[in-house]
Amino acid sequence: MANTRALVGRRKAVGDIRKITRTMELVATARFRQALARATGAAPYTKAITELAADLGAKALGVTHPLLETRAGAKNRLLLVVTANRGLCGGYNAAILREATARIHETETEAAVLHLEVSGKRGMTFFRYHGVPVEQSFTQFGDRPRYEDVVALANRYLESFLGGKIDRLDVAYMKFLNAARQAPVVETLLPLQKDEGGRMKDEQRQKQPSPAKVEFRPSAGAILSALLPETFKVRLFQCFLDAAVSEQIARRVAMKAATENIDDMITNLTREFNHARQDQITKEIAEVIGGAAALE
Numbered sequence: 336m337a338n339t340r341a342l343v344g345r346r347k348a349v350g351d352i353r354k355i356t357r358t359m360e361l362v363a364t365a366r367f368r369q370a371l372a373r374a375t376g377a378a379p380y381t382k383a384i385t386e387l388a389a390d391l392g393a394k395a396l397g398v399t400h401p402l403l404e405t406r407a408g409a410k411n412r413l414l415l416v417v418t419a420n421r422g423l424c425g426g427y428n429a430a431i432l433r434e435a436t437a438r439i440h441e442t443e444t445e446a447a448v449l450h451l452e453v454s455g456k457r458g459m460t461f462f463r464y465h466g467v468p469v470e471q472s473f474t475q476f477g478d479r480p481r482y483e484d485v486v487a488l489a490n491r492y493l494e495s496f497l498g499g500k501i502d503r504l505d506v507a508y509m510k511f512l513n514a515a516r517q518a519p520v521v522e523t524l525l526p527l528q529k530d531e532g533g534r535m536k537d538e539q540r541q542k543q544p545s546p547a548k549v550e551f552r553p554s555a556g557a558i559l560s561a562l563l564p565e566t567f568k569v570r571l572f573q574c575f576l577d578a579a580v581s582e583q584i585a586r587r588v589a590m591k592a593a594t595e596n597i598d599d600m601i602t603n604l605t606r607e608f609n610h611a612r613q614d615q616i617t618k619e620i621a622e623v624i625g626g627a628a629a630l631e
Contacts, residue, residue: 418455
């Protein structure tokens with residue numbers, strides 16, 4: 336027969352854990368709404384400036400820019416891995432690190448030099464455990480990344496790329512597609528590339544008659560020199576915004592599932608306690624009846 340006192344203690348301990356998971360679920364929900372507002376608010380601007388850069392790059396025939404040039408071989412590559420500072424968010428960190436590890440192995444097979452930088456304590460702990468050297472690590476972005484911090488990081492990447500220290504910049508993060516779907520991806524941000532919308536525009540442009548000649552004031556080179564660095568900064572900032580909102584979604588889902596599992600556990604413990612208490616009462620009644628029968 337189960338010990339009723341032990342069952343009461345277990346049920347109380349599980350109930351205390353439920354309070355924690357439920358609270359974390361509510362906190363994650365509140366933070367998710369804030370992060371979602373920031374991510375969806377910046378997405379139209381990111382899309383518009385990316386398409387503008389792609390469109391200008393296509394119309395400015397004969398004009399090139401270092402940020403658009405793909406370097407043969409890309410021997411020096413930098414991989415930025417964006418993870419969370421905390422756990423308890425399901426498979427969020429594991430999915431990102433899986434994609435990042437695959438890209439690291441791909442770089443090794445191509446005999447390229449990899450410079451690894453990590454944002455988030457979970458990623459730092461992972462690579463430290465596996466003995467992978469990390470050149471730079473960051474913990475200041477969290478669930479509310481500031482544009483000023485991202486711009487400082489982007490300026491360093493631009494300087495390294497234009498100075499020839501790196502030939503390609505990849506970012507591994509959790510891309511936010513919608514509230515029900517997020518996907519771990521590794522995107523190449525440098526050199527700048529046209530998005531799917533830009534490529535579709537190019538295909539449509541090829542099917543149409545040749546457009547009229549476009550006159551740029553100031554020059555096309557000057558416009559691209561001002562626009563392309565800003566495009567890169569905005570796209571990098573969008574990566575951090577997507578990562579922030581995806582982290583809160585993953586944490587909310589994980590804590591909701593944990594709370595529901597605890598509810599089931601409490602139900603089972605209550606049922607087990609009732610059975611144990613019933614058996615105990617039945618035994619006590621039988622002892623009383625047996626004692627009374629012995630006195631007759």
